[in-house]
Amino acid sequence: MQKTYLAKPHEVTRHFYLIDANNKILGRVASKAAAILRGKHKAIFTPHIDCGDTVIIINADKIRVTAKKLTDKLYQRYTGYPSGRKLTALGDLLAKKPTQVMRLAVTRMLPRGPLGFKIRKKLKIYTGDKHPHQAQKPVTLAI
Secondary structure: OOOOOOOOHHHOOOOEEEEEOOOOEHHHHHHHHHHHHHOOOOOOOOOOOOOOOEEEEEOHHHOEOOOOHHHHOEEEEEOOOOOOEEEEEHHHHHHHOHHHHHHHHHHOOOOOOHHHHHHHOOEEEOOOOOOOOHHHOOEEEOO
8 A cells, every 4th residue: 555645844846936927817827826836736745835936926017807807806904993994996906006916816825824824925026027036047937
């Protein structure tokens, strides 16, 4: 009988991946990034171990969405005061904080808890096409 292989944290090799979000659909970029951050593209994937790689997303301000999501999709937050719910449309959030839209889309696809917090630190998002990670030689991914 063959045993199931479980990855150990010191056995995992890490890589850097670059995703250009220019004129790409928000959800498709986010789901691909979440899978790579989690490590699901590797044969040694283990759910309770951080097997994932670092993802660099550039041109986050040039993403696309389908239908009327720019006006109809709402992000909500709470100020902490009674009736302190604040709603922001996707179009307004893209104008003010373009990286926040991509960060929320990816992190909401990751697990919550200590493992998810550790995985989220490996997500790097930039608005332009420049990034400071050239020394890591990131592999470009096509979506």
